Amino acid sequence: xxxxxxxxxxxxxxxxxxxxxxxxxxxxxxxxxxxxxxxxxxxxxxxxxxxxxxxxxxxxxxxxxxxxxxxxxxxxxxxxxxxxxxxxxxxxxxxxxxxxxxxxxxxxxxxxx
Amino acid sequence: xxxxxxxxxxxxxxxxxxxxxxxxxxxxxxxxxxxxxxxxxxxxxxxxxxxxxxxxxxxxxxxxxxxxxxxxxxxxxxxxxxxxxxxxxxxxxxxxxxxxxxxxxxxxxxxxxxxxx
Numbered sequence: 001x002x003x004x005x006x007x008x009x010x011x012x013x014x015x016x017x018x019x020x021x022x023x024x025x026x027x028x029x030x031x032x033x034x035x036x037x038x039x040x041x042x043x044x045x046x047x048x049x050x051x052x053x054x055x056x057x058x059x060x061x062x063x064x065x066x067x068x069x070x071x072x073x074x075x076x077x078x079x080x081x082x083x084x085x086x087x088x089x090x091x092x093x094x095x096x097x098x099x100x101x102x103x104x105x106x107x108x109x110x111x112x113x
Numbered sequence: 114x115x116x117x118x119x120x121x122x123x124x125x126x127x128x129x130x131x132x133x134x135x136x137x138x139x140x141x142x143x144x145x146x147x148x149x150x151x152x153x154x155x156x157x158x159x160x161x162x163x164x165x166x167x168x169x170x171x172x173x174x175x176x177x178x179x180x181x182x183x184x185x186x187x188x189x190x191x192x193x194x195x196x197x198x199x200x201x202x203x204x205x206x207x208x209x210x211x212x213x214x215x216x217x218x219x220x221x222x223x224x225x226x227x228x229x230x
Contacts, residue, residue, distance in 0.1 A: 034216070051216050101173055
């Protein structure tokens with residue numbers, strides 16, 4: 001199972017929006033509405049920001065939104081704030097025919113200029 | 114508040130077996146709603162799913178690691194464990210334990226395991 005493909009970096013000024021893509025295949029991203037997104041600050045555990053493509057866990061600001069089209073999912077962070085600077089990872093269910101687990105993306109470092 | 118805490122040796126010799134335990138507090142590992150998993154992250158790199166276990170003992174593993182991985186659960190201690198055999202330097206990583214129904218929502222803080230002689 002190969003890692004999902006993300007751009008290595010993205011950036012934006014405070015108040016702007018940034019969108020991160022996550023490309024997989026029909027066996028993962030395209031096959032299920034089980035795409036999630038994590039935020040990871042240096043030295044910290046990942047934090048779940050989006051699940052099932054576009055749902056936000058309690059406590060996650062609505063500045064974070066997710067979508068999917070075909071084999072590519074996207075995370076948009078609107079109204080960028082300094083604390084949004086972090087690494088972001090997508091994840092997708094890999095299907096019971098695979099190993100029933102989840103595959104992660106390669107990660108994108110978001111810089112707030 | 115659910116908390117997960119990894120524990121185990123921080124240094125393992127090549128060819129030996131890496132053993133880690135995750136202690137769950139603030140909730141029962143026997144809850145029928147959740148799986149309990151292990152995920153790792155080599156220094157400066159991305160995340161990799163290792164495998165997961167249900168409280169009943171059913172497991173599933175990443176095919177790339179399956180031949181070397183064993184995950185077990187001890188409901189009496191509210192713990193689950195990871196064993197990774199025949200380790201090499203490529204297994205050096207921060208190892209996280211996590212709870213999940215779908216994607217992991219609660220994570221431990223992670224523990225760095227270095228494989229070196």
